Amino acid sequence: xxxxxxxxxxxxxxxxxxxxxxxxxxxxxxxxxxxxxxxxxxxxxxxxxxxxxxxxxxxxxxxxxxxxxxxxxxxxxxxxxxxxxxxxxxxxxxxxxxxxxxxxxxxxxxxxxxxxxxxxxxxxxxxxxxxxxxxxxxxxxxxxxxxxxxxxxxxxxxxxxxxxxxxxxxxxxxxxxxxxxxxxxxxxxxxxxxxxxxxxxxxxxxxxxxxxxxxxxxxxxxxxxxxxxxxxxxxxxxxxxxxxxxxxxxxxxxxxxxxxxxxxxxxxxxxxxxxxxxxxxxxxxxxxxxxxxxxxxxxxxxxxxxxxxxxxxxxxxxxxxxxxxxxxxxxxxxxxxxxxxxxxxxxxxxxxxxxxxxxxxxxxxxxxxxxxxxxxxxxxxxxxxxxxxxxxxxxxxxxxxxxxxxxxxxxxxxxxxxxxxxxxxxxxxxxxxxxxxxxxxxxxxxxxxxxxxxxxxxxxxxxxxxxxxxxxxxxxxxxxxxxxxxxxxxxxxxxxxxxxxxxxxxxxxxxxxxxxxxxxxxxxxxxxxxxxxxxxxxxxxxxxxxxxxxxxxxxxxxxxxxxxxxxxxxxxxxxxxxxxxx
Amino acid sequence: xxxxxxxxxxxxxxxxxxxxxxxxxxxxxxxxxxxxxxxxxxxxxxxxxxxxxxxxxxxxxxxxxxxxxxxxxxxxxxxxxxxxxxxxxxxxxxxxxxxxxxx
Numbered sequence: 001x002x003x004x005x006x007x008x009x010x011x012x013x014x015x016x017x018x019x020x021x022x023x024x025x026x027x028x029x030x031x032x033x034x035x036x037x038x039x040x041x042x043x044x045x046x047x048x049x050x051x052x053x054x055x056x057x058x059x060x061x062x063x064x065x066x067x068x069x070x071x072x073x074x075x076x077x078x079x080x081x082x083x084x085x086x087x088x089x090x091x092x093x094x095x096x097x098x099x100x101x102x103x104x105x106x107x108x109x110x111x112x113x114x115x116x117x118x119x120x121x122x123x124x125x126x127x128x129x130x131x132x133x134x135x136x137x138x139x140x141x142x143x144x145x146x147x148x149x150x151x152x153x154x155x156x157x158x159x160x161x162x163x164x165x166x167x168x169x170x171x172x173x174x175x176x177x178x179x180x181x182x183x184x185x186x187x188x189x190x191x192x193x194x195x196x197x198x199x200x201x202x203x204x205x206x207x208x209x210x211x212x213x214x215x216x217x218x219x220x221x222x223x224x225x226x227x228x229x230x231x232x233x234x235x236x237x238x239x240x241x242x243x244x245x246x247x248x249x250x251x252x253x254x255x256x257x258x259x260x261x262x263x264x265x266x267x268x269x270x271x272x273x274x275x276x277x278x279x280x281x282x283x284x285x286x287x288x289x290x291x292x293x294x295x296x297x298x299x300x301x302x303x304x305x306x307x308x309x310x311x312x313x314x315x316x317x318x319x320x321x322x323x324x325x326x327x328x329x330x331x332x333x334x335x336x337x338x339x340x341x342x343x344x345x346x347x348x349x350x351x352x353x354x355x356x357x358x359x360x361x362x363x364x365x366x367x368x369x370x371x372x373x374x375x376x377x378x379x380x381x382x383x384x385x386x387x388x389x390x391x392x393x394x395x396x397x398x399x400x401x402x403x404x405x406x407x408x409x410x411x412x413x414x415x416x417x418x419x420x421x422x423x424x425x426x427x428x429x430x431x432x433x434x435x436x437x438x439x440x441x442x443x444x445x446x447x448x449x450x451x452x453x454x455x456x457x458x459x460x461x462x463x464x465x466x467x468x469x470x471x472x473x474x475x476x477x478x479x480x481x482x483x484x485x486x487x488x489x490x491x492x493x494x495x496x497x498x499x500x501x502x503x504x505x506x507x508x509x510x511x512x513x514x515x516x517x518x519x520x521x522x523x524x525x526x527x528x529x530x531x532x533x534x535x536x537x538x539x540x541x542x543x544x545x546x547x548x549x550x551x552x553x554x555x556x557x558x559x560x561x562x563x564x565x566x567x568x569x570x571x572x573x574x575x576x577x578x579x580x581x582x
Numbered sequence: 583x584x585x586x587x588x589x590x591x592x593x594x595x596x597x598x599x600x601x602x603x604x605x606x607x608x609x610x611x612x613x614x615x616x617x618x619x620x621x622x623x624x625x626x627x628x629x630x631x632x633x634x635x636x637x638x639x640x641x642x643x644x645x646x647x648x649x650x651x652x653x654x655x656x657x658x659x660x661x662x663x664x665x666x667x668x669x670x671x672x673x674x675x676x677x678x679x680x681x682x683x684x685x
Binding site: 558565 | 607609677678681
């Protein structure tokens with residue numbers, strides 16, 4: 001039964017993708033409905049998996065030889081993430097019914113989206129590293145193809161290629177880990193890796209640990225690989241909500257959480273993880289203050305929030321990081337979809353051309369406020385509890401400087417959340433154009449996500465229980481919702497963090513008076529807007545690659561004699577390597 | 583087979599291989615390319631027969647050898663007919679001159 005559910009969770013979206021493709025773009029209305037039906041069905045099936053969480057292998061597909069067995073495990077971590085993928089995926093597809101109305105090539109759009117949803121569920125449910133790698137690459141491909149969905153727009157194409165290349169670095173890290181597992185343990189099974197981790201030589205384990213950290217940083221858009229995410233905002237907004245906020249970018253955090261028991265003892269690894277999270281959280285938050293494009297602000301905030309999860313893993317708070325992941329997927333998908341509704345109505349992504357939309361789009365305004373509350377970490381929202389959990393654990397188990405940095409990040413988050421809200425909904429209107437509130441399908445997705453944002457903190461107890469039961473290597477303990485909430489509310493760091501958020505928000509209201517203080521910042525503003533120099537590094541990388549490529553072009557003569565000479569040279573090299581090795 | 587016989591054949595294989603590869607590397611005449619290719623394949627054939635003898639799977643190696651001969655003949659025929667056509671249409675058999683035709 002559980003095996004079937006796993007297969008269906010992956011298979012139903014894929015089947016739906018094929019169906020939508022087959023329907024053809026002439027029947028756009030039917031495509032919308034079929035895609036939504038399959039996505040919702042997939043979400044329903046994945047919810048059924050909740051009843052079958054266990055740490056055991058529930059499905060084994062033996063492939064033999066170097067491929068090993070493809071296995072699936074429906075443990076708490078995997079099932080929760082699969083549910084996030086399919087449910088947020090379903091809501092994003094429903095949202096697309098309105099958002100993509102009248103677009104061409106809906107078949108391609110929905111097929112790729114559904115392919116992505118299935119692959120993401122497979123990625124988190126798979127227990128074979130090789131299979132995880134396969135799904136990982138499928139999600140990277142879908143992300144690339146959907147960023148470049150408007151393939152007549154050079155910016156979209158460039159953003160897609162950039163995302164593809166940078167996330168490939170992560171793919172290589174993962175493949176590297178899979179090969180290490182196969183060489184030293186003779187299989188790809190993750191649970192056997194966690195079990196037999198002591199059999200690995202420490203050096204190899206360290207290589208694997210840092211390889212996975214690079215993989216996670218590339219996929220989760222952490223420093224220094226974060227530059228692809230803001231450029232990925234050329235994608236249609238439901239895609240940004242689904243892939244670049246709620247699911248795919250979490251794959252890196254998921255990977256670190258999954259392998260945390262194996263790597264926690266590697267010297268320096270936890271500190272490195274903490275640093276990556278801290279630097280990402282702070283840099284991206286600062287960039288979010290200065291961005292003018294609504295979706296880019298959200299992209300930077302995603303990097304920043306993912307930084308919080310990575311930091312939490314570095315301090316050892318596996319549960320807190322996964323809980324924040326759950327909260328973040330919901331509230332960030334909500335914010336992105338709201339942004340989509342606004343952009344759809346106004347026709348621009350520039351926040352300075354919006355303003356005063358509060359009266360014209362009351363519904364979107366209301367749910368956006370809920371999302372912004374959660375992003376800033378204010379009470380009543382899921383973001384409040386999960387972020388406080390991370391901070392508390394960080395204070396108790398991590399170095400103080402890191403905690404102080406994260407606390408500053410909380411303040412900056414409050415500042416840019418309020419700035420975003422103010423610019424979009426309160427600032428004086430810039431055009432007299434009348435816009436309409438979100439249509440029905442959009443409202444449905446938005447209200448469900450808003451409901452989730454307001455309530456998922458109630459899942460603290462069940463979530464921790466499932467994780468503790470089904471993750472035997474993680475040494476987690478279950479906690480009841482009430483106890484957890486009481487602990488959060490009674491701890492002083494919570495109130496300190498709240499005070500910092502309010503200070504951050506106050507900064508926005510006092511911005512005119514603080515303008516004098518910001519004067520010296522003007523000189524570094526260009527530097528900040530260039531992504532703290534990381535864009536420059538990227539450009540140098542591209543230039544170097546192009547230079548080397550055009551240099552190597554001279555060797556491609558196309559002449560038979562030279563080609564044979566290269567073959568013979570390669571053969572001699574290979575033979576001498578073999579002789580030298582033996 | 584004694585050891586000196588084995589060495590003798592191995593030298594033959596490597597010699598033919600060397601001649602064939604050298605021919606492919608230096609020649610620019612299309613017909614000579616086909617000839618060099620033939621020599622190369624003969625080296626492989628000889629190696630195949632030798633391997634069959636050493637491993638005891640004589641039947642297998644001989645049937646494979648026949649297959650290679652057939653395939654190789656087809657290569658020769660097509661290569662030569664191409665050469666003839668190229669010469670007829672372009673008036674040259676020089677591979678380098680032909681490579682300037684890529685578009």
